[in-house]
Amino acid sequence: MTTTTPPSTTTSRITPTTDTAQPIHVGICVDQTTDTRVIDDLCDTTDSRYAPFWYRHADALVYPAVGAAVVLAAGTFLRPSGTAVHDRGVPTSGGTIQRGVLGKGRPGTGGVGS
Template sequence: MDTTSSTRVADGLCDTSDTRYANFWYQHTDTLVYPAIGAAVALAAGSFLRPSGTGVYDRGVPDSGGTVQRGGLGNSRPDSGGSTGS
């Protein structure tokens, strides 16, 4: 997310050293709707602390936002689990 506007940015921007972009993690649930790129991020819905565990993925939420099915952010990964986002 862009910390100056609290909006979602493209996944690729999260790999830069630009301090205005910060990782923001969402806890994955079946009903969570992720924001589209440019949309406001609901700060109360996630955390800046990266979750630990083997089922953590940080890419793949559609640019247009929406829900993500269990299984690895739209990919058919059977080992996907608890947390996703960036």
């Protein structure tokens, strides 16, 4: 007799990423006590010092690397409305991303994939 274990689920504080190919808002996770970028998974914890932070995507925007300071004037802690919101995908090493190619750097700019 074969038994199957039911899939386990976890509760996330992050709303799932949309699948649209053209991001308008791109999120990173920020330690609000230091205003520095941290790994995205920390925003899934119950620790309230970590919060998602959204930038309005622009081709010239350089995203901070994990451990780097976040320019708070360039984005918001309030989740933008609409469907083109990506909660994750910005390279942890910082750099830029091409519009519609989340998680890959633009050649020659120092991002992932350069």
